[in-house]
Amino acid sequence: MTMNPDFAAPHIAVLGGGPGGYEAAAVAAALGAQVTLVERAGLGGSAVLTDVVPSKTLIATSDLMTRVEEAAALGIRLGGPGASAQAASDQPITRDDLHADLRVVNERLLGLARQQSEDIRAGLAAQGVRIVMGSGRLADSGALEVATAEGTERIEADAVIVAVGAHPRALPTARPDGERILNWAQIYSLEELPEELIVVGSGVTGAEFASAYNGLGSKVTLISSRDRVLPGSDTDGAELLEKVFERRGVRVLSRSRAEAVERTEGGVVVTLGDGTQVTGSHCLVCVGSIPNTAGIGLEEAGVALTESGHVKVDGVSRTTATNVYAAGDCTGVLALASVAAMQGRIAVAHIMGDHVTPLNLGHVASNIFTSPEIASVGVSEDDVTSGRIAGDVVTLRLKSNARAKMRNTTDGFIKIISRKGSGTVIGAVVMGSNASELIFALALAVEQKLHVDDVANTYAVYPSLSGSLAEAARRLHVHL
Numbered sequence: 001m002t003m004n005p006d007f008a009a010p011h012i013a014v015l016g017g018g019p020g021g022y023e024a025a026a027v028a029a030a031l032g033a034q035v036t037l038v039e040r041a042g043l044g045g046s047a048v049l050t051d052v053v054p055s056k057t058l059i060a061t062s063d064l065m066t067r068v069e070e071a072a073a074l075g076i077r078l079g080g081p082g083a084s085a086q087a088a089s090d091q092p093i094t095r096d097d098l099h100a101d102l103r104v105v106n107e108r109l110l111g112l113a114r115q116q117s118e119d120i121r122a123g124l125a126a127q128g129v130r131i132v133m134g135s136g137r138l139a140d141s142g143a144l145e146v147a148t149a150e151g152t153e154r155i156e157a158d159a160v161i162v163a164v165g166a167h168p169r170a171l172p173t174a175r176p177d178g179e180r181i182l183n184w185a186q187i188y189s190l191e192e193l194p195e196e197l198i199v200v201g202s203g204v205t206g207a208e209f210a211s212a213y214n215g216l217g218s219k220v221t222l223i224s225s226r227d228r229v230l231p232g233s234d235t236d237g238a239e240l241l242e243k244v245f246e247r248r249g250v251r252v253l254s255r256s257r258a259e260a261v262e263r264t265e266g267g268v269v270v271t272l273g274d275g276t277q278v279t280g281s282h283c284l285v286c287v288g289s290i291p292n293t294a295g296i297g298l299e300e301a302g303v304a305l306t307e308s309g310h311v312k313v314d315g316v317s318r319t320t321a322t323n324v325y326a327a328g329d330c331t332g333v334l335a336l337a338s339v340a341a342m343q344g345r346i347a348v349a350h351i352m353g354d355h356v357t358p359l360n361l362g363h364v365a366s367n368i369f370t371s372p373e374i375a376s377v378g379v380s381e382d383d384v385t386s387g388r389i390a391g392d393v394v395t396l397r398l399k400s401n402a403r404a405k406m407r408n409t410t411d412g413f414i415k416i417i418s419r420k421g422s423g424t425v426i427g428a429v430v431m432g433s434n435a436s437e438l439i440f441a442l443a444l445a446v447e448q449k450l451h452v453d454d455v456a457n458t459y460a461v462y463p464s465l466s467g468s469l470a471e472a473a474r475r476l477h478v479h480l
C-alpha cells in the first residue's frame with residue numbers, strides 16, 4: 001500500500017530496535033522514508049544484547065576449549081622445545097590443564113555485544129533514522145507514545161511497525177534471582193564458572209547452553225521434558241547429540257519436568273514431577289519466551305493477538321489494524337533473527353509500494369550451535385517418512401570423510417533430501433563442526449531449485465567436508 005498519495009516521503013515509526021525493527025528502519029530509510037525508531041534498551045535488541053551475540057560468543061570460547069581438550073589425539077603435548085625440563089611434558093592435554101576465566105569470557109562477550117549495538121546505532125543514524133530512546137506504546141493505529149527521560153513524546157506516522165520481541169519465560173516456582181537461579185539474559189553476570197549447572201528445558205536454547213557450559217568445564221545436567229533433546233529437530237541429529245553429550249559427561253534426564261527450583265545454602269535444588277530432587281550449584285531456566293506485547297496499546301488500537309499473546313500477521317507482515325505491521329519474535333512466526341529481519345523488510349516493501357514477496361518459511365536455513373552444530377534447511381526427513389512430501393533421503397556419516405578423520409571431528413553427517421522423481425534438492429541437514437557454514441551451499445540449492453546432479457557435478461575441494469555434500473547428492477542421482 002502506498003501511504004502518501006502526494007508522494008511525499010512517508011513517515012514510518014518502528015517500535016523495537018532488534019533485527020525486526022532495525023532492519024525495517026534501515027531498509028525504509030534507504031527507500032527514502034522518514035523513519036523514527038523507538039527502543040528502550042539498546043539498538044540490536046535482545047538478539048545483540050542478551051541472546052544471539054552473547055551466546056554465540058560464549059560458544060566460540062567453549063568450542064575452542066573442546067578442540068584443545070581433544071588435541072591429544074592429534075599428537076599435541078604440553079611444553080614446547082623452549083620450556084624448562086620440568087614444564088616440558090609428554091603428558092597429553094586433559095580437561096584439568098584448561099580452565100575458562102568466566103569473568104574475562106563474559107567481559108569480552110558483553111563488550112562485543114555493546115560494540116555491535118553501537119555499530120548498529122551509528123549505521124542507522126548515518127542513514128538519517130531518528131532514534132528515540134524510551135518505552136513506547138501504540139497510542140492509535142497512526143501514532144506512538146514514548147516515555148523518554150525528558151518526558152512523553154507523541155510520534156505521528158503514516159505506518160507503524162511493531163517489533164517488540166520477547167522475554168524469557170519464568171516458571172512460577174522457579175523465579176530467577178540472577179545469582180543462582182538464572183535466565184539466559186542473566187547468566188553473563190557470573191564471575192566464576194558454575195561447578196554444577198542444571199539446565200531446565202532441552203529446546204534449542206537449553207541444548208546450546210548445556211553444550212557450551214560442558215565445553216567450558218561445568219558439570220552439566222539437562223532436564224528434558226521430552227523423550228529426547230531438541231524436539232522438532234532432525235531425529236538423527238538429536239540422537240547423535242545425546243550420544244555426544246553422554247560421552248562428554250552431560251547428564252540428560254529425559255521425560256522429566258522441573259516443578260520447582262529453590263536455593264539452598266550453597267546452591268540450588270530442582271524438584272522434578274516425580275518428586276526426584278536434583279542438586280547443583282546453579283540453575284539456568286530455558287523454558288521458552290513470552291512476547292513483549294502486553295500493556296502497549298495493541299488491542300486497543302485494533303491489533304489482534306493470539307491466545308499466546310503474539311501479534312497476528314499475514315504473509316506481508318500486516319496486522320489486523322490498518323497501517324500497523326509487525327515483525328519478529330512478537331509475531332511468533334519463527335523465532336530467528338533472519339526471519340525477523342525478513343519480516344521487517346517485507347513490511348517496509350509493502351508500506352512503500354515496492355515489489356513484495358510474501359514470507360516463505362520453507363527455505364529458512366537455521367543452525368543449532370551445539371558442539372557439533374546441527375544446521376538444516378527446507379523439508380525434513382520427518383516430512384518424507386510421514387508421507388507429507390514424496391522424497392528420497394541420503395545420509396552420509398562423517399566417519400567416512402577423509403578431512404573429518406584428519407581433523408578428528410567425525411561426529412556428524414550430511415543428509416540431503418530430493419524430490420522423488422524429479423531429483424530437485426528440497427531439504428538438507430548438516431551435523432558437524434562448521435555446519436552453519438556448510439549448509440549455505442545446500443540452502444542455495446534449495447532456494448534455486450537445483451537438481452542433485454548440479455550439486456554432485458560441482459567440484460569440491462579434496463579433502464573437504466563439502467566433498468560429502470557432493471557425494472550425498474551423487475547417491476541421489478536419478479538414473480533414467
Ligand SMILES: Cc1cc2nc3c(=O)[nH]c(=O)nc-3n(C[C@H](O)[C@H](O)[C@H](O)COP(=O)(O)OP(=O)(O)OC[C@H]3O[C@@H](n4cnc5c(N)ncnc54)[C@H](O)[C@@H]3O)c2cc1C
Pocket residue numbers: 015016017018019020021038039040041042044045046047048050051052055056134135136137163164165166184205292296327328329330334335336337338340369
Ligand atoms: C539464547 C538465544 C539464542 C539465540 N540464538 C539465535 C541464533 O543464533 N540465530 C538466530 O537467528 N536467532 C537466535 N535466537 C532468536 C533471536 O534472538 C530472535 O529471533 C530475535 O532476537 C528476534 O528479533 P526481534 O527484532 O523480533 O526482537 P528482539 O531482538 O527481542 O528486539 C526487540 C526489541 O524491542 C525492544 N522493546 C520491546 N518493547 C518495547 C517498548 N515497549 N518500547 C521500546 N522498545 C521496546 C526491546 O528492548 C528489544 O530491544 C536466539 C534466541 C535466544 C533466546
Ligand SMILES: NC(=O)c1ccc[n+]([C@@H]2O[C@H](COP(=O)([O-])OP(=O)(O)OC[C@H]3O[C@@H](n4cnc5c(N)ncnc54)[C@H](O)[C@@H]3O)[C@@H](O)[C@H]2O)c1
Pocket residue numbers: 171200201202203204205206208223224225226231256257258259286287288289334335336366367368369
Ligand atoms: N541457534 C539458534 O538459531 C537459536 C538459539 C536459541 C533459540 N532460538 C530460537 O528460539 C526458539 C525458542 O527456543 P527455546 O529453546 O528458547 O524455547 P522452546 O519453547 O523451543 O523450548 C523450551 C523447552 O522447555 C521445555 N519445558 C518447559 N517447561 C519445562 C519444565 N518445567 N521442565 C522441563 N522442561 C520444560 C519445553 O517442553 C520445551 O521443549 C527456537 O525455536 C529458535 O527459533 C534459536
